[in-house]
Amino acid sequence: MVVVIPQGASIAKAGDILEEAGATSASSFVNHARFFGGSDPIKPGEYEIEKGMDAGDILALLQSGRTLQRFVTIPEGMPSILVWERLMAEERLKGEVPVPAEGSVLPNTYAFTTGETRAAVLKRMQAAMDKAFDELWEKRSKRAVVKDRNEVMTLASIVEKETAISSERRTVAGVYTNRLKVGMKLQADPTIIYPLTKGKPLGRRIRRSEIQAVNDYNTYAMAGLPKGPIANPGKASIAAVLDPAPTDYLFFVARGDGGHVFSRTLAEHNANVEKWYALRRERGEM
Template identity: 80%
Template structure:
């Protein structure tokens, strides 16, 4: 009896091997959520990799009971039905990523997603400040709307966690104010160690009703956050709108970019300092001042140095 059983298995193995030649080429296939063995087999056959019957038979007679997992897989040349089944059950999918850097405005997030040819469907420009900057995995054929939903859900989780840790020093009263100020901080400094200091400056200004005078708020209504590509005009500095913090006191009506977690955390727990001014040193960092006289001296000093270096 045992001999008969092993003989049967041996015969089946030979038959299946004969009917299941290795994949003729490297190929990439997408297994949708909820796909059955039969569906996966048909996808493989349509791609010219192995026959659907070979894949089904391999799963029926020799495969484990582990489910196949959805995602995009690379099937390498020479893999037989059994190898492919094991691959699908392992969940070792191709990791395609779309990266959203800190401070990227939503119009550029939209352009990046629309330029990704492996994604599908149309989307509107996401609301500013709703996307958490990070790298996001996606599958070929996935909808852009689904990717945006993950990005926004990540921001919701991050904000809720940070909001719960806010300190009494913060000047913001709600999420919109927090995202708005965080987006300004994000645009004003690229130095991680400065974020809480810059947030402290703006918190101090808001406390005494002083204009924020943040250059990125001048640019946002003009370009929606994209680089201006030239010097700011006097007329643009004087423009009156819902964003320009040179022509109004207080915060703009909304965010001017998508801030990262560090900038959000900075405005929710700003540094306790008495600075009211800062000027760029030309290397991405800034020098801070408490008085206008001190600030003007810093401006003259650093502008002179930057002119010497040919930066201005």
């Protein structure tokens, strides 16, 4: 069975919780703690009581702090509004949190215990991003054009959204690095969608008016980076923009399987677009 010992619970309160759950009698637990428990306090959290454990075994477990671990997973490229929704939907957590700043959360799987605050879990997620950024920033290459954390997270979030193939990340980062160096527009579709949905799926094709819309994010309407990240990038995408592939590619087009075909000139790119769009139409993907 599983019992939850709240923060600040006394031995007597823990005994009542254990008796109500059917794990042991309150008096047995309290008496064992009084005569044999030593000076170690019981620790709050969620505990799994195994069949056959007596009052002494249970006391030792509660004093050890070996709590039952629960997990929440933040996938790479998840926007902050969805991170917030995932935390708020976890019924074992308590308390309110604001929507975190975009790009402040490191995608990963995080352990928590029942009754812990959402604020504490979010703080661990953001501390993990701080640590990851600091470590990767120290290893940045001379090819990187990003100058500060906001630029790193912004470009890394675009790379994260543009490719699902891990082996492509540095190449995609290389393309965007080359474009930034020569003043070309990035023309990244996810930057059109972000101001419309805050990163949630659009659920339809992008409209011509949206491609032409002028705002702080749309990289079809302006040169340079958006004003901020459009998602929470993973470590691999951050590393990619800090050490982009040494390539002269300036263009890429989706193959329809998550990967891309890269090219150096507009003529090559247009030929690739024609070829791969034709194949995708044949497959019924367009």
